[in-house]
C-alpha cells in the first residue's frame with residue numbers, strides 16, 4: 178500500500194496534535210461521547226477526503242479523482258518542546274476528552290524529533306519550553322542544520338516505510354521575517370553551504386531547503402517570508418536535474434532528489450480570512466462597493482501567545498491585511514486586530530463588520546460572528562495540502578498549476594499563484610479547472626479513477642485493472 182507522509186514542524190502544537198489525533202481516530206474508526214451525543218471519526222472539512230454531495234457533485238473530491246486516503250497517511254514531525262504528544266493534546270483542550278482519552282497512549286509513544294531553532298526568530302514566550310532542540314555539531318552551522326533535517330527525513334521515511342510522497346508542513350510558531358535575500362537557488366544553496374550563521378537564514382528556510390533536497394514538498398502554514406523566488410527555483414524539477422554542471426551549487430549537497438516536489442504557501446487561510454474573501458466576493462458580486470471592513474478576533478492559544486511579541490505579530494499582520502490587494506478596491510478601509518485572551522484557549526471568536534455603498538450610495542452593513550476551535554479550522558487544510566501534493570506529483574502537474582490549484586488554502590498564495598483573485602469561490606473554480614485540465618476531466622477519467630481506487634484499496638489485482646481499463650476504453 179502507498180502511504181503519504183506528513184512531516185509536521187511543530188508537531189507538539191495545537192495543529193500538530195489535532196492532526197495526529199484525527200488521523201489516529203479515523204484509522205482506528207473511533208467513536209466518543211460529546212455533550213450533544215455520540216460522535217464517530219470523520220474527515221469533515223477535508224475536501225480531498227469527502228465524497229461529492231448533492232445532485233451537482235459540488236464540494237468533495239474523494240472518488241472523483243484517485244486521491245490518497247488520509248487514513249493511510251503517516252504523521253510525524255519535529256518540535257522544540259519535549260511534551261509528549263498525548264499530553265500536549267490533553268493540555269490544549271481542542272478535542273473532546275472522551276476522544277483524547279482513547280488516543281493519548283498511542284500519541285505519547287510517537288517520536289518527537291528535535292527541532293532546529295533560533296531564538297531570535299520567535300517570541301520569548303516559547304523559550305522556556307524549547308529544550309528539545311538540535312545541538313552540538315548538528316547545530317554548528319546552517320549547513321549542519323540542513324543536513325540534520327535531511328537525515329531526519331530519510332530516517333523517518335525508512336522507519337515508517339513511507340512509500341508515497343512526503344510533505345513537510347511548517348506548523349510551528351510564526352517567525353519574524355528573515356533578512357536573507359537571494360537571487361537564485363544557487364545563491365541560496367551557496368549561502369547555506371558556506372556560511373557560519375551570519376546570513377539570517379531562519380529555521381523555516383532550513384526545513385524548506387532540506388525538504389527540496391529530499392524531494393519532499395514544503396508547505397508554509399505560518400506567516401513568515403520562508404518562500405521566495407529563490408526557494409521556489411530550488412523546488413523546480415528542472416533545476417534539480419540528476420547530472421548538473423560541476424559549478425552548480427546543488428553538487429555540494431549531492432546526493433539529492435530530482436523528484437517532483439512543490440513549495441506552497443503562505444499562511445493557511447483557515448477561518449476569518451477565508452470567510453472575509455468569500456464575503457467580499459459576495460458583496461462585489463452584488464455590485465456593491467465595499468468601503469469599511471473592520472475585523473477583530475480573540476483567542477488564547479499558544480500561537481496567539483507567540484504573537485504577543487511585536488516582531489512576530491508584524492509578520493502575521495502583513496498577511497492578514499494584504500488579502501484584498503488584487504481587487505484594487507479604491508478607498509477600502511480594511512482594519513484588522515488580534516487579541517490574546519488566555520481563558521478563551523483555542524476557541525477563536527471573530528467579528529467582522531462590512532460596510533459597503535449600495536444604490537445611490539446608500540450604506541449596506543452586515544456583521545459576521547464566528548466561533549470555532551482554531552485547529553479544527555486549520556487541520557483539514559494541512560491534510561488537503563499533503564494529499565494534493567501527492568496527487569499532483571503522481572499526475573505530473575506543473576508547479577504553476579499546483580500553486581494555482583491550492584491558492585484557496587493560503588492567505589497569500591505564492592509562486593505562480595501570486596496575485597490570483599483572492600475570492601474563495603474563484604479559487605475553488607481554479608482548483609476544479611486544474612483538476613479537469615491537468616488531470617483529465619471528470620467524465621473521461623471517472624472509470625480510470627475508480628479502477629485506480631480499487632487497486633489502491635486492494636479490491637482488485639493489477640491484472641483485473643488492466644482488463645477493466647481495456648473494457649473501459651472500448
Ligand SMILES: NC(=O)c1ccc[n+]([C@@H]2O[C@H](COP(=O)([O-])OP(=O)(O)OC[C@H]3O[C@@H](n4cnc5c(N)ncnc54)[C@H](O)[C@@H]3O)[C@@H](O)[C@H]2O)c1
Pocket residue numbers: 186187188189190191192193255256257258292293294295299303347348349350351380398399400444445446447448478479480481483551552554555
Ligand atoms: N490554527 C489556525 O487556524 C491557523 C491558521 C493559519 C495559520 N496558522 C499557523 O499554524 C502554525 C501552528 O499553529 P498552532 O496553533 O499549532 O501553534 P502552536 O503554538 O500551538 O504550535 C507551534 C509549535 O511549534 C513549535 N516550534 C516553534 N519553533 C519550532 C522550530 N523551529 N522547530 C520545531 N518546532 C517549533 C512550538 O514548540 C509549538 O509546539 C502557526 O504558525 C500559526 O500561525 C494557524
